[in-house]
Amino acid sequence: MFEAVVMLCLEGAAGQCRAALRPGYAAETLTACEEALTANPPVPFAGQAGMAECRERPAPALTFVKIAPHTFVHRGRIAEPDADNLGDVSNIAFVIGDDGVAVIDAGGSRAVGEAAYLAIREQTELPIKALILTHMHPDHVLGASVFQEAGAEIIGRERLSRALAERSESYLQGFGERIGGAGFLGTVMTLPDREVSTTETLDLGGRILTLTPHTTAHTTTDLSVHDPVSGVLFAGDLVFDDHAPALDGSLRGWTRVLADLGQGSVTRVVPGHGGPVLPWPDGALPLMRYLETIAADTRKALDDGLPLSSATAVIGRSEAMNWQLFDLFNARNATVAYTELEWE
Structure with a gap:
């Protein structure tokens, strides 16, 4: 397979460049990829050096483990974002249905989002139908533009767009300073296409996920994803493991939400950090104790x-x-x- 890439270079810093993936042009042959680029050239990035070109698809830089049939999770590092990890400090997951793929969270930079995209493409060429953002924190959302370019609908809890718009400058500045150099190039804030205000489902074809917005808990924008087929709950930062919890909402609200979370057919949980998969409800006991x-x-x-x-x-x-x-x-x-x- 071939993908479109562009070279991004840090202004005024010789040698500070990286090849950035541009999803949406994947093709089995070089000619088909180049024809797609010619027919619909991508909008240039800031710092882009030269036109987009087609190359053989690179190997992904992130490792995902299979935790259930057609269900994969990457464990982010337990660390602050820096030049070494490029913002790979939170968990990312994806579920494959008969008709398409849903991705849960996108990492803390465009580079991490690109690596997640490539890992998905190792498993399937089905369309990426949705990127579900579990909450507003930058380590979970800053890779979102990659999936938007790949054709995914970006979904978040009601009020997520407003929260991201209000924090966009500080999030980009903060993560940009920590990651620095070429690693953060191409990273932008991408707002949801659709917001969820009540529990609803997402049909991937033979796999129906349940999306549940929560009252203020870890943050004001928490959204969990349940896969009844596997019994897995993707909790985002409503559940922490190993990584110290971060309270950015309501202590009392978080305790109440955690007590009610995952009732029914949930047997395992993917936390926002750590894991990457824990038994349920025992996996939440350390957080509840904290x-x-x-x-x-x-x-x-x-x-x-x-x-x-x-x-x-x-x-x-x-x-x-x-x-x-x-x-x-x-x-x-x-x-x-x-x-x-x-x-x-």
């Missing part, structure tokens, strides 16, 4: 009259040995919990 600890410690700090500046140093500290990246996230979690619970 949230309960945060709540109890926060209430005690409030009862003891501790100011926020002192409370963040003690809230959740007993959990420090149980989570990677704990010190990067716990103080912020404590701040969110304190601010929420002081008005109980």
Whole structure:
């Protein structure tokens, strides 16, 4: 197979270039790919050096494991985004039906999205019908433009477009500075084509996924995906494993959503970080314990009259040995919990 690629180069930095994939032109022959490019040339990227050209499809840089028939998951690194991982710090999954593919989350840069696309193409040439974004955080959404170019409908929870638009500049700046160089080139913020406000289904042909929007929990934009055929729930960051939880919504809301999550035929869960697949409901027990600890410690700090500046140093500290990246996230979690619970 052949794919279209373009060379992207960092302005004013000699040698800082990368070959970026341009989905939508895949063909079995070089001639067919070139004819497609001629008929419908892609809009140039910022930093693009030269015209798009066709090359043999490269091997994917991401590894996906098969967790059920036609169901694959990539475990992102437990790390902050940087030049080494290019923003590959969250889990990505895809499910193949008879008629097409659904992708769940897209990684933290265009480069990661391209690698995920190539991994899908190792398994099937069926159309990518949908990219489902489980919430608004940049490590899950910044690879979305790749799948939009591949023809996927981008789906998110109601209010996701607004949340991404409001945070676009800071997300792109923050991840751009951490990843830096050529690795972040081509990355843009891509908004959903459609938002989900009530539970609905997505038919892939012989495989019907259930999309469920949740009340404010991990964030204000959480959306889970259930595959009844395999019993797998794709929870996004409603479930964390190994990676320290990040509270960006409501502590009480997250606890309630977690208690109700995955009722029925769910037997396994794919978390947003870690795993990549856990038994259900036992896989959520460490997260529930952490949230309960945060709540109890926060209430005690409030009862003891501790100011926020002192409370963040003690809230959740007993959990420090149980989570990677704990010190990067716990103080912020404590701040969110304190601010929420002081008005109980």
